Amino acid sequence: MANAGSRRTKFVLDEDRIPRAWYNIAADLRTAPPPPLHPGTHQPIGPADLAPLFPMALILQEVSTDREIEIPDPVREAYALYRPSPLYRAHRLEAALDTPAHIYYKYEGVSPAGSHKPNTALSQAFFNKQEGVKRIATETGAGQWGSAMSFAGAVFGLEVKVYMVRASYDQKPYRRILMETYGAEVVASPSLTTNYGRAVLAQTPDSPGSLGMAISEAVEDAATRDDTKYALGSVLNHVLLHQTVIGLEAQEQMAMAGEQPDVIIGCAGGGSNFAGLTFPFIGQMLRGEASYRIIAAEPEAAPSLTRGVYAYDFGDTGHMAPIVKMHTLGSDFIPEPIHAGGLRYHGMSPLVSLLKEDGLIEATSVHQRACFDAGVTFARAEGILPAPEPTHAIKVAIDQALEAREAGEERVILFNLCGHGHFDLAAYERHLAGTLEDYEYPAEKVTEALAALPRV
Ligand SMILES: *Cc1c(COP(=O)(O)O)cnc(C)c1O
Secondary structure, three states, X not given: OOOOOOOOOEEOOOHHHOOOEEEOHHXXXXXXXXXXXXXXXXXXXXXXXXXXXOXXXXXXXXXXXXXXXXXXXXXXXXHOOOOOOOEEEOHHHHHHHOOOOEEEEEEOOOOOOOEOOHHHHHHHHHHHHHOOOOEEEEEEOOOHHHHHHHHHHHHHOOEEEEEEEHHHHHHOHHHHHHHHHOOOEEEEEOOOOOHHHHHHHHHOOOOOOOHHHHHHHHHHHHHOOOOEEEOOOOOOHHHHHHHOHHHHHHHHHHHHHOOOOOEEEEEOOOOHHHHHHHHXXXXXXXXXXXXXXXXXXXXXXXXXXXHOEEEEEEOOOOOXXXXXXXXXXXXXXXXXXXXXXXXXXXXXXXXHHHHHHOOOOEEEEEOHHHHHHHHHHHHHHHOOOEOOOOHHHHHHXXXXXXXXXXXXXXXXXXXXXXXXXXXXXXXXXXXXXXOOOOOOOOHHHHHHHHOOOOOO
């Protein structure tokens, strides 16, 4: 391997190296993505169907097959608050594992919201503002997306209303306070402010809520107000597109390190941070320029890619959002309350699902206690406390490094450290006290939820 003697730890790009265009994988796909369908008619939807929810610039990105989509200057300027993000070589973790593998991680926790999510939140806020939108309605589970969107609203001067899953709203006040500090209005979902929320509460007054319900509320809010659009933090093509700045920067930084990854790993909830790191590399594979092993890491409690079916399904519980073809556990499936809240979604991005179906990526599922063990090992070696979500990627990266040790192989491993865990200390406290539980894959609940797939 080139440059193996180098002891550089941190690979930093100048501000002018912030990418000028996002990479659109749709240009290189072997199979055309199946079209999204209208939730009522089950017919393919066109741009006009999406216009009540999204500004036209984002709708066009959603269906574009141009390989490069220019990043507007105001977005690049906002990115400069924290981009380019650093790439690290994990020398200390390698030493702790006594492995000949080289481990690299791209660190997205340097953003103001503490995760990769501002990469798309800022872009979405900009395109909404440009088309005269005044207000954004959105949902949040653990609060990371809500924080990112609230921050982006403050940057571009948009009102933001966040429907926050009731259970998180009650248990995790700090993310709510961060959103409110950025100027957003936050309500617990299900709420009394939408028809859908009122209907749920009428049936289940003490509903803990779910991401699927909160999406339905935010979609209804946006669809029924002229000044408001909806914003989603993952899953959709344009969201994954905006995240490709991660992988584009990482490609330059790996070149600075004089190495090429053999294995590239990301955790996958809706698929956006995974796609952000891996799509530029997968693009090289699709164009026949390189070959990598690409692994998506999921929780055992919500393993859509590893155990779900590839089928058309609803994106939300209220069946208001478009139906898309994806790996799904069923839209009524509510995963167990694992601490990696960002990975508790019943489906997977259609693009990531398609790549899995085409055999370009692998997926593996991991239990939360093993993930937190990996997170603690990582924190003690590298100093950064990871969010519970990327501990899934860390666990798989450590397994790869240990496998390389057994094989006596100098494997080069790259993973996405997509956020820090400073708002997740209660989960670490439980882990350290030994009271975290693992949840088995809920086969019965999934079978039940899959019976409700739309017949299209
Ligand atoms: C939201 C979030 C995730 C899950 O979303 P993806 O779209 O799969 O990336 C993972 N990690 C962090 C830190 C998050 O905030």
